[in-house]
Amino acid sequence: MAVQSGVYRGVSAADRAAERRSRLLDAALTVWADPEIRTTMTAVCAEAGLSERYFYESFSGLDAALEAALDHIAAEIEDISRRAADAAGQDPEARVRASVRAFVQLLEDDPRKGRVAIIEAVAVPKLRQRRTQLLRHLAHESALEAREHFGGPHRGETADETAGLFFIGGMAELVTAWLDGTLRVSADEIADAAVRVLLGLYR
Template identity: 65%
Template structure:
């Protein structure tokens, strides 16, 4: 649907459309992460306080909105963990702990993000391919981070395999933690994940 042109109360049509999209993304996250609510376009629109007309202004369908939420969470994870590592200096262990700490803190602050990105997306056939792409992207970034730290250089294939093993293991650990199957503190999660990273690349 085309966005109507013109300025209304000092706000352009593009700005209004962006604000509506942001509301829909926020509502999609809330509905998707709530086990008591069905993940439907109707419920998303209801939570956002917008009509379906405005939903289609931003997204082709519900899967597109869910994918946008997944991508938004992934971007936040990547940006937050990278910045934390950069702020920690050059020592490998300190960078590993800082990066994983930032990731775990993000989940502590808003467990919904971990649940939809790691748990719920894996259960949805339409989103599973995108989740797989993102997991492999993070595995590649893990291998790159290890290379930047000169941690026991191996062949490119071995580095990528180690990255997949690390990211997959962390995803399973977080899934169990979010489900209450693992009784651990955030600090314990950080410690074991950081040791895992260092062990794989040393």
């Protein structure tokens, strides 16, 4: 649906559309993360306080909205982890600990994000492949990070990518157990475990 032109109460049509899209994404996150609520377009619109007309202004359908929510979380995880690592300096161990700690803190601050990205996305057939793509992207980024800061001419690119997949896959399972209450550990203990694993994989 086309966005109407014009300014209303000092806010442009494009800004109003962006604000509605943001509300719908947040609503999708809330509904999707709640196992007691069936994830439907109607439920998302009700949570956002917007009509279906505005839903279709931003998304072609429910799967598109859920994929956008998943992509937004993945981008936030990547951004916050990278910024934390860069702030930690050049020491590889400090970078890993800061990166993972920031990631876990994000999930502590908003548990919806971890549940959606790591648990709920698996249950949606059309999004399962997208989740896999995002995890492999994060694995590749981990491999690039390790290659830059751990070095090692004896190890090839394939070995780095393999280790990255091991690391991200293991982190996904660890965080899943933490989120569903199977594993009772602190955020610092998760970060410490991640450091041990990554050091073992790349050194």
